[in-house]
Amino acid sequence: xxxxxxxxxxxxxxxxxxxxxxxxxxxxxxxxxxxxxxxxxxxxxxxxxxxxxxxxxxxxxxxxxxxxxxxxxxxxxxxxxxxxxxxxxxxxxxxxxxxxxxxxxxxxxxxxxxxxxxxxxxxxxxxxxxxxxxxxxxxxxxxxxxxxxxxxxxxxxxxxxxxxxxxxxxxxxxxxxxxxxxxxxxxxxxxxxxxxxxxxxxxxxxxxxxxxxxxx
Amino acid sequence: xxxxxxxxxxxxxxxxxxxxxxxxxxxxxxxxxxxxxxxxxxxxxxxxxxxxxxxxxxxxxxxxxxxxxxxxxxxxxxxxxxxxxxxxxxxxxxxxxxxxxxxxxxxxxxxxxxxxxxxx
Numbered sequence: 001x002x003x004x005x006x007x008x009x010x011x012x013x014x015x016x017x018x019x020x021x022x023x024x025x026x027x028x029x030x031x032x033x034x035x036x037x038x039x040x041x042x043x044x045x046x047x048x049x050x051x052x053x054x055x056x057x058x059x060x061x062x063x064x065x066x067x068x069x070x071x072x073x074x075x076x077x078x079x080x081x082x083x084x085x086x087x088x089x090x091x092x093x094x095x096x097x098x099x100x101x102x103x104x105x106x107x108x109x110x111x112x113x114x115x116x117x118x119x120x121x122x123x124x125x126x127x128x129x130x131x132x133x134x135x136x137x138x139x140x141x142x143x144x145x146x147x148x149x150x151x152x153x154x155x156x157x158x159x160x161x162x163x164x165x166x167x168x169x170x171x172x173x174x175x176x177x178x179x180x181x182x183x184x185x186x187x188x189x190x191x192x193x194x195x196x197x198x199x200x201x202x203x204x205x206x207x208x209x210x211x212x213x214x215x216x
Numbered sequence: 217x218x219x220x221x222x223x224x225x226x227x228x229x230x231x232x233x234x235x236x237x238x239x240x241x242x243x244x245x246x247x248x249x250x251x252x253x254x255x256x257x258x259x260x261x262x263x264x265x266x267x268x269x270x271x272x273x274x275x276x277x278x279x280x281x282x283x284x285x286x287x288x289x290x291x292x293x294x295x296x297x298x299x300x301x302x303x304x305x306x307x308x309x310x311x312x313x314x315x316x317x318x319x320x321x322x323x324x325x326x327x328x329x330x331x332x333x334x335x336x
Contacts, residue, residue, distance in 0.1 A: 030230075030231050030235075031231045031234070034229075034230035037233070037237050037238075038230070054279045055276075058278075058282045060275050070273065070275050076254070076255055077272075080252060080259070083252055172242075172245055174248070175241055175245035175248045182244075
């Protein structure tokens with residue numbers, strides 16, 4: 001270990017430090033995203049209470065299995081309500097792609113290509129085959145492959161790309177909401193019909209009943 | 217120290233939760249496609265058989281009936297003031313021009329009543 005550290009050049013040490021910093025920042029960022037995801041899913045899950053509340057309060061649903069079956073039906077119905085717009089957007093994207101491929105008779109077309117697809121609107125880099133200097137750590141050098149530009153030939157990519165990105169993200173939000181509600185539904189099924197005997201003593205209850213009977 | 221480790225564990229949990237949560241969501245998104253198709257078929261059938269989509273489940277219909285009955289009961293329980301559309305002459309007076317009777321007025325009225333009683 002000492003030998004390796006001794007043989008590190010100043011550039012390598014700086015690189016290791018920078019890499020460690022990047023790793024820490026990435027971990028913090030992932031942690032924050034995880035926290036955010038959990039908060040969002042907790043918020044989304046609350047909807048299941050609204051969906052099944054009336055049926056539970058009016059005692060139309062009065063056992064665990066019935067509660068789960070009813071809750072699942074309501075949950076799926078609500079998911080359909082949430083997901084039909086993103087689904088339509090995604091389907092529109094695929095219809096456009098199908099029409100494009102049929103017109104140009106090009107069934108291997110990549111709508112995200114940087115040559116004639118959605119990728120033309122973004123900066124992209126590729127490996128140059130050369131490496132940076134360094135005794136131990138060497139990085140592959142990148143060269144700019146594409147600068148953002150508009151190309152009429154990529155019209156299909158410009159419609160398909162946003163459709164898939166917007167529709168896909170929207171659909172994923174609906175799916176996360178479905179998952180969150182399902183988890184809470186199963187949690188509630190355990191607590192709503194729970195019968196607790198905490199602090200209950202049968203003998204005391206019997207004497208209490210006797211007393212009330214004699215008083216009457 | 218304990219709070220530091222608690223925070224650290226929480227952070228680790230969130231770091232692990234994010235990729236696992238995303239994986240769960242992606243799997244559920246695939247499952248969601250089947251749910252979507254199932255619902256689409258069900259709704260289409262319900263629509264063409266003339267059923268109400270809002271109360272497609274039997275439970276929903278039962279809940280609706282119970283809630284309506286409860287609403288009716290609460291309506292009947294609350295006593296509403298009866299509005300008299302045809303008030304008698306005695307009841308008709310203008311509140312704006314109302315002057316409270318003085319002691320002498322009351323006395324006059326009492327003597328009038330006594331006189332009428334005596335005559336009877």
